[in-house]
Amino acid sequence: MKQESSRESLVSLLLPLALILGLVLLSRDSEQTYLTIESIGALERWLRVTVGYLAAGAEIAAAVVIGGAIARGISNYIRQFFSRRQRLDVSEVIRLQLGRGLALGLEFTIASDILRSGVAPTRQDISNLAAIVLLRTLLNYFLAREIRQGEANRLSEKIDL
DSSP, rough: OHHHHHHHHHHHHHHHHHHHHHHHHHHOOOSSSOOHHHHHHHHHHHHHHHHHHHHHHHHHHHHHHHHHHHHHHHHHHHHHHHHSOTTHHHHHHHHHHHHHHHHHHHHHHHHHHHHTTSSSSSSHHHHHHHHHHHHHHHHHHHHHHHHHHHHHHHHHHHHOO
């Protein structure tokens, strides 16, 4: 136990020192190599392509999550509709499950928007991002509040029974 704590303290000391040393070595100007405008342009193009793929992946993940939540809701509703034992609160359960899926999908779309505006944004890009994130965050907040209220109602109904 003591050996592990001493190892952890050694790592916590050496890691920042190694990072600082690495930064110093990177910032040394021994050969006076500077990034040229062409290399910065190439780096920015590569970064835009990479971020574009990541943002597209986040949008695909959002579509999969939301589509899965919709399919699950429809499946549960059809199963309950044809079930012999009808439950009154099944639509509330389905609605809460769908709400959770929508909230997660909204998080993925917010991440996608943030990624897309992360590479050399203009003021217009930043203001558009702020508006989109604000709207989606408010939607997500009210959706989460509705889910909490629905779950609290279901819990109180179970306790009452």
